[in-house]
Amino acid sequence: MKSDAQIKQDILDELVFEPNIDETQIGIIVEDGVVTLSGVVNDYHKKVLANKVAKRIVGVKAVAEDIEVKYGDDFKKTDKEIAKAAVNALEWNAAIPKEKIMVFVEDGYIYLSGKVVWDYERKAAKRVIQNLLGVKGVVNNIELIPDVQPDNIEEQIIKSLERSANLEANGIRVQVDGDTVQLKGRVHSLKERELAEKAAYKGLGVRLVQNDIVVQYSPEFV
Template sequence: MSVSTGNRSDQDIQTAVQDELDWTPEVDAAGIGVAVDDGVVALSGEVSSYPARLAAKRAALRVRGVTAIVDNVSVHSNWSTSVTETDIAKEVEHALRWMSNVPDTVKAEVEGHDITLTGAVTWDFQRRAAQRAIQHLKGVHYVNNLVTLTPRASVPDAEQRIRNAINRNAQLDADTITVVVSGNEVTLTGTVASWAEKREAERAAWASPHVSAVHDRISVLY
């Protein structure tokens, strides 16, 4: 049975995801399997690099009708045996230190070809910058970003400020998004038309100087 998600069946979504993967230059679509269940896309198979894995996930999220991604793609690179853990550790440390928007408080732990980032930063963009700095390095198969934000002082108008930021954003319909602030934590609910809009709403919430956690429970509808 083919389940319908909005106006698209799971079979339609599967075909569209496969076509989008094939249209993505960074991805060898032949090595990736696609299964769809009620709009949830499961990706499987092997790619040659971590950036290719990320590109495959982003490609699937671009497709209309996709509600969530299960990423079971693994990385198998030709240079895995020639690049040692020590080599990776040196390159990761160099990359982090050369990024002007990544504080020295960010530390990296290397285990095989997997990287775990820890430490505390002031802003979410710094946390994301740390991951971007290392995810394209040769030999890196996975990045686990555990960097946290430094403690924030709560203010009574934080909720309204975030609503105002969402309202200013030309990509968002503020009437479909609900913002609730409890202490330093923000919960976003409601509906948007795309994953790009969902990320924009989350970015607006993270931009608050009084937020240490964002729970994005917005649904993507088509």
């Protein structure tokens, strides 16, 4: 089993290979496979990237992120400027139904609300605005309201899991209750856990995915 010290070193080594992050700005604490990230960065994208780096390390069971974003005076933006930039970014992305999404900005934090049909639309809305200058964080409260009735969801999801080359589907169980899906079982990394949830949201009629999959490290997957 990987020690906490090994996990910490693996995260540090991975951060070194990220040209957009200064690894010396990121504090890392690991306890029983649970990683806590801290520090101060000058760009929200760096905060998101540090979180992604930690999640893809084998042995990490969960990530608690406490990184603060502070922009220099030359890069600060007012909430009004951020809101206008966010609306423009949404309008220029063809994958996002901009007329169904509302933007609210307070102290550099963007709050998204509204209703969309597909999970990829919800995720795309967050993705296109999180790199805007002046943004400190994004809270995605967009609801998923499918426009089709649930039908054979369990079968759809199981087949989607099996098609994923980066996912060991045998350890995952799928339970469906109407338009809600519950995932259970064990995987070997947080990345696999996220891939399973992404696959579940591909089911036609799925409104909510409850991801109860546990990350269990296995030496054979080093």
